Amino acid sequence: MHSTQFTVHGSPNILAIIPARGGSKGVPRKNIKKLGSKPLLAYTAEAALASNLISKVILSTEDEEIMQVGKACGLEVPFQRPEDLAKDQSGSLGVVQHAIEFYEERGEYFDAVILLQVTSPFRSKGFIDQAIQKFIQSDVDALVSVLPVPHEYNPHWVFEADKNDNLSIATGERQIIKRRQDLPQAYFRDGSIYITKTKFIKQGSFFGEHLTYIESNPKMYVNIDTMEDWKKAEEMVSKIN
Incomplete structure (x- = not known):
């Protein structure tokens, strides 16, 4: 029987999921829109693939063009997301549960999932692995990235x-x-990182019962939802890269 428990000395099997649906009202086609010299999706893909602690990095999308861009970024695209999980009202929880079920049906199990949103493109070098290390060492159910209120x-x-x-x-x-x-x-979720033990995702929660946090770099904060956010990201990209 597969266990969802692991210790600081273990090597947890961690699945990174990058969700990127085709529909976007605030910034049309934002997930593959060019930000600086590359598609928005590429920033999160590169950060995830640079991690030493993630076991597998996948893209979850219903959109064939985004699938092709994801593959060009080096991401695995193991399935086409069902349309009912790609609507405006579709939440991230259902998207992650779908990915877990996909792999478990094929006999592949993960101890935890890290959700990396494309709309938070800028992450400090090594930040993902720092978050995973804290998650493991803290022996908690979940971790989120935050910024001070x-x-x-x-x-x-x-x-x-x-x-x-x-x-x-x-x-x-x-x-x-x-x-x-x-x-x-006090802190607010900045949207950059969510890490959760798989058993709590399956129970319907990103946060479990014991939640910890890691602070993001405020100079890298943008959460792209509107054209104003996009313009802010364009101003930031030349300073960060």
Whole structure:
């Protein structure tokens, strides 16, 4: 019976999945649109293939043109993603579950999955392996990459309005924390890396019960969803490369 448990001394079998569907409203065909000298997809492909700790890197897409670009980037494209997993409302969880099922039906098992989104193209050299090492050493169910929330947006300083326009502190506290120095550090997911033990993916969760994090480089942060994001990425690409 295949185990999903591993230790710091083991060599976990890790599947990297790069999801890239054809439909994109904010930036049409963004996954294969040229950013600088190469398709957007190539940035994440190169970072994944440079990892020493990933066992297999695959592209999941329903789009034949993206499949060809992925192969040109050196990615394995073991299947064509079902159309029902490539709609606007389709979530990443179903995409990852589909890939796991594909391999398990063929007798190939992975201890964990790392999801690498094309829309976060810039990652520091070695960052993926640093994340995997922390994931293994921390003995957790999952790890996400994050960036700090600016203190003015800290949840302890954020208010929610009810239907009568009455405000209350988002955390549920009655008294606000007065000093910035006393605020606990808060983080937001930057979209660059998600690592999860396979058994929790199969149970329907990217985060499991015990979740840790790794901080990304804020100078490399962009999450491409709109043309404004794309223009920011174009400004960044010449400085990063």
